[in-house]
Amino acid sequence: MKQSMLLSITFVNWMLCAAHSATLGTAFTYQGRLADAGNPANGVYDLRFTIYDSTNSPGTVIAGPLTNAATSVSNGLFTATLDFGASVFDGNARWLEIAVQTNGAASFTPLSPRQLLTPTPYAIQAAKAASLVSFPNAPLDLTVNGQRALRLESSGFGAPNVISGSEVNLADAGVVGATIAGGGALNYAGYVSSNRVSANFGTIGGGFLNLSAGFAATVGGGDENVSSANYATVAGGRGNISSNGFATVAGGDYNTSGGLGATVAGGRFNKSTGDSATVGGGLRNTSNGPDSTVAGGEQNAANGAGATVGGGLQNVSSGSAATVSGGQANSSTTNYATVGGGAGNTSRGDYATIGGGYFNTSSGPFAFVGGGDLNITRGYAAAVGGGWRNTNCADYAFLGGGFQNLIQSNSQYAVISGGNSNVIADAQATIAGGAQNRIQAGASNSIICGGTINAIGSNALNSTIGGGLDNQIQAGAAFSLIGGGAINSIQTNAAYATISGGILNHIDAQANDATIAGGAANAVGPRAQYSVIAGGTGNTIGTSVESGTIGGGRENMIDTNAWWATIGGGYRNTILPDGSWATISGGESNLIETNAQAAVVSGGFLNKVEANSGYSIIGGGWANIIQTNAIFATISGGMNNVVAPNSWFATIPGGSNNAASGVFSFAAGRSAKALQAGTFVWADSTDVDFVSTTTNEFSVRATGGVRFVSGVDSNGLPVAGVALPAGSGSWSSLSDRNAKENFAPIEPRALLDRLASLPIQAWNYKSQSESVRHIGPTAQDFAAAFHVGEDDRHIATVDEGGVALAAIQGLNQKLIEELKRRDAENTELKQRLEKLEQLLNEKIGGER
Numbered sequence: 001m002k003q004s005m006l007l008s009i010t011f012v013n014w015m016l017c018a019a020h021s022a023t024l025g026t027a028f029t030y031q032g033r034l035a036d037a038g039n040p041a042n043g044v045y046d047l048r049f050t051i052y053d054s055t056n057s058p059g060t061v062i063a064g065p066l067t068n069a070a071t072s073v074s075n076g077l078f079t080a081t082l083d084f085g086a087s088v089f090d091g092n093a094r095w096l097e098i099a100v101q102t103n104g105a106a107s108f109t110p111l112s113p114r115q116l117l118t119p120t121p122y123a124i125q126a127a128k129a130a131s132l133v134s135f136p137n138a139p140l141d142l143t144v145n146g147q148r149a150l151r152l153e154s155s156g157f158g159a160p161n162v163i164s165g166s167e168v169n170l171a172d173a174g175v176v177g178a179t180i181a182g183g184g185a186l187n188y189a190g191y192v193s194s195n196r197v198s199a200n201f202g203t204i205g206g207g208f209l210n211l212s213a214g215f216a217a218t219v220g221g222g223d224e225n226v227s228s229a230n231y232a233t234v235a236g237g238r239g240n241i242s243s244n245g246f247a248t249v250a251g252g253d254y255n256t257s258g259g260l261g262a263t264v265a266g267g268r269f270n271k272s273t274g275d276s277a278t279v280g281g282g283l284r285n286t287s288n289g290p291d292s293t294v295a296g297g298e299q300n301a302a303n304g305a306g307a308t309v310g311g312g313l314q315n316v317s318s319g320s321a322a323t324v325s326g327g328q329a330n331s332s333t334t335n336y337a338t339v340g341g342g343a344g345n346t347s348r349g350d351y352a353t354i355g356g357g358y359f360n361t362s363s364g365p366f367a368f369v370g371g372g373d374l375n376i377t378r379g380y381a382a383a384v385g386g387g388w389r390n391t392n393c394a395d396y397a398f399l400g401g402g403f404q405n406l407i408q409s410n411s412q413y414a415v416i417s418g419g420n421s422n423v424i425a426d427a428q429a430t431i432a433g434g435a436q437n438r439i440q441a442g443a444s445n446s447i448i449c450g451g452t453i454n455a456i457g458s459n460a461l462n463s464t465i466g467g468g469l470d471n472q473i474q475a476g477a478a479f480s481l482i483g484g485g486a487i488n489s490i491q492t493n494a495a496y497a498t499i500s501g502g503i504l505n506h507i508d509a510q511a512n513d514a515t516i517a518g519g520a521a522n523a524v525g526p527r528a529q530y531s532v533i534a535g536g537t538g539n540t541i542g543t544s545v546e547s548g549t550i551g552g553g554r555e556n557m558i559d560t561n562a563w564w565a566t567i568g569g570g571y572r573n574t575i576l577p578d579g580s581w582a583t584i585s586g587g588e589s590n591l592i593e594t595n596a597q598a599a600v601v602s603g604g605f606l607n608k609v610e611a612n613s614g615y616s617i618i619g620g621g622w623a624n625i626i627q628t629n630a631i632f633a634t635i636s637g638g639m640n641n642v643v644a645p646n647s648w649f650a651t652i653p654g655g656s657n658n659a660a661s662g663v664f665s666f667a668a669g670r671s672a673k674a675l676q677a678g679t680f681v682w683a684d685s686t687d688v689d690f691v692s693t694t695t696n697e698f699s700v701r702a703t704g705g706v707r708f709v710s711g712v713d714s715n716g717l718p719v720a721g722v723a724l725p726a727g728s729g730s731w732s733s734l735s736d737r738n739a740k741e742n743f744a745p746i747e748p749r750a751l752l753d754r755l756a757s758l759p760i761q762a763w764n765y766k767s768q769s770e771s772v773r774h775i776g777p778t779a780q781d782f783a784a785a786f787h788v789g790e791d792d793r794h795i796a797t798v799d800e801g802g803v804a805l806a807a808i809q810g811l812n813q814k815l816i817e818e819l820k821r822r823d824a825e826n827t828e829l830k831q832r833l834e835k836l837e838q839l840l841n842e843k844i845g846g847e848r
């Protein structure tokens with residue numbers, strides 16, 4: 001007899017005792033199928049079981065052999081109880097060799113190959129199992145306490161159905177590869193609650209009343225969930241439906257995922273009907289557009305392709321790739337439009353955006369509303385940052401916030417940062433804030449930084465108002481600037497004009513490039529181009545005063561046509577018409593009269609340069625006057641000094657009550673009167689007039705004396721010079737021994753001889769009349785005779801006096817010598833006379 005083992009192990013388990021209270025042993029049940037000549041065996045057979053450590057013959061016997069004699073085999077099936085003890089299954093691989101013989105035969109026939117024992121026999125402490133029932137060509141059920149817990153159903157394609165859980169769970173007839181992991185109930189709350197797979201490879205993880213009706217569809221759990229399309233998934237929850245291919249409902253209740261690849265993550269009564277659409281959660285949300293998303297919230301709808309609603313209530317995103325992030329009753333209706341949140345907002349332009357707020361509208365392509373209330377953008381890439389009732393109608397324009405601000409159409413790139421009731425009507429203009437400010441049409445690139453009721457007129461392009469109240473740049477005043485203040489104005493066509501601030505300042509029409517830096521009630525007249533008023537109050541630059549300047553002060557005025565004239569400051573200083581290039585630096589009530597071009601008054605009080613005294617200067621002081629036609633005259637300061645009419649180039653450096661009446665005259669000190677041309681008069685403090693007497697005269701009154709110092713030592717002490725002492729009529733030269741050096745003796749007689757030979761003549765200076773005669777040597781002859789002095793063109797009085805004194809000494813020496821000679825001669829003559837007298841006396845006496 002030839003026998004073979006066709007099915008070595010159908011099921012292996014530990015043999016359980018009949019009573020649950022009995023202790024489990026080490027015996028296990030072996031079931032197999034025996035064929036005899038290819039047919040199922042029937043009858044009684046002897047079976048021998050041996051355990052080896054390998055499949056190779058002979059191998060090492062680990063346990064056995066065990067012989068089960070007279071084993072009943074029916075239709076090829078048999079069951080044997082084997083007990084090799086607990087030590088056999090120590091974790092190493094074990095092979096079972098089975099030998100068979102007919103009952104009572106002489107020898108056993110080993111069956112080949114040996115069978116590898118699977119790990120089940122190691123589970124000698126297995127959990128309780130009530131029974132195992134298997135029927136040929138029928139499902140294999142695992143029952144617990146008489147109730148089916150697991151069914152294995154064979155099916156086509158080698159894909160058995162696995163049905164766990166309640167016995168009411170089922171896979172429809174003809175279904176292959178179905179899986180029900182658990183769940184279901186025979187009687188739950190009085191109802192039969194079965195899970196059901198009605199399509200191939202469907203899966204239900206658990207729960208009850210779930211249906212997997214699509215190919216490879218999945219229901220993870222929950223109850224009353226339906227996954228009805230191919231590869232559809234319902235992960236859990238209740239009453240959820242996944243009705244299209246690859247659609248998913250992750251959880252929640254009564255959600256529907258009806259689009260191809262659509263997803264509902266959770267929530268209640270949500271629907272994802274567009275292909276690849278997603279609803280993240282929330283309540284009664286709908287994602288209808290392909291690739292659309294509703295993340296959460298309530299009653300939101302994403303209807304456009306790729307549209308998104310992040311959350312909130314009753315929001316609608318109906319444009320392609322449009323977005324509503326949240327809020328309530330917001331609508332994003334065009335392609336790529338966005339509403340971030342808020343309520344009642346509508347984003348109508350392609351790529352338009354509303355960040356939030358209340359009842360805002362963004363209707364231009366790429367337009368933006370950041371938030372606020374009732375704001376509107378209509379231009380391409382227009383923006384409103386926030387605020388209330390702001391409207392931006394221009395392309396690329398920006399309105400930051402505030403309320404009731406307006407950027408009109410054709411105002412491209414315009415900006416209103418905020419404020420109230422501001423209006424821009426032309427391109428690239430800017431209003432930074434404030435209230436009721438306005439930039440008119442044609443004023444492109446203009447700026448109003450803030451303030452109230454400021455205005456830039458039409459065609460005043462590139463103009464600026466920094467702030468303040470009721471400031472105006474009128475039509476055509478392009479590139480003009482008002483920095484701030486109140487009620488300042490730049491009139492029509494005053495291009496490039498500037499008012500930095502202050503109040504009631506005014507630049508008149510066509511005063512191009514004029515400037516008022518600040519102050520109050522200052523005015524630059526018509527056509528006063530390039531003029532400047534730096535500040536102060538009530539200052540005026542008149543008509544056509546090109547490049548005039550008033551630095552500040554009060555009530556100063558540069559009158560008509562005084563081009564390039566300047567008043568630095570002070571009070572009530574005036575430059576009259578045609579005083580071009582004239583300057584008053586400051587002070588009070590100083591005056592430069594008509595046509596005194598380039599005249600200067602540096603400061604002081606009541607100083608005046610009269611008409612036509614161009615290029616004249618009064619440095620300061622009080623009540624000084626340069627009278628008519630005294631061109632290039634100068635009064636440096638002092639009080640009550642006067643340069644008389646026509647006294648060109650006259651100069652008074654200071655002092656008081658001085659007068660210069662001649663051209664090139666000079667008067668200084670007190671009561672100096674230079675009355676003739678070219679006179680120089682210097683008067684001391686004596687309070688009486690000191691008057692010049694002739695032209696080109698140099699006159700000095702110094703009742704305290706005069707000094708001229710021509711040399712000093714290292715301490716600054718005089719070592720050379722002359723002095724005219726007070727009340728004196730002659731000069732005194734400094735002749736201090738301590739100021740001299742290199743002393744050398746002289747020969748008075750020799751010097752007298754040179755002096756005696758020195759030519760002494762009468763002559764006149766060429767610069768004087770022939771009638772004015774002088775006597776003396778020439779410097780050349782004097783230098784040749786005595787070799788003294790700085791050069792041969794001058795004779796120093798000290799040298800002339802020294803030569804005279806030395807000559808006197810020489811003459812004295814000569815006189816003494818002559819007297820001595822004559823004394824000797826007289827003595828000799830006396831002696832001779834005495835002898836003659838004696839002889840005579842003797843003769844006369846003898847005769848007697």
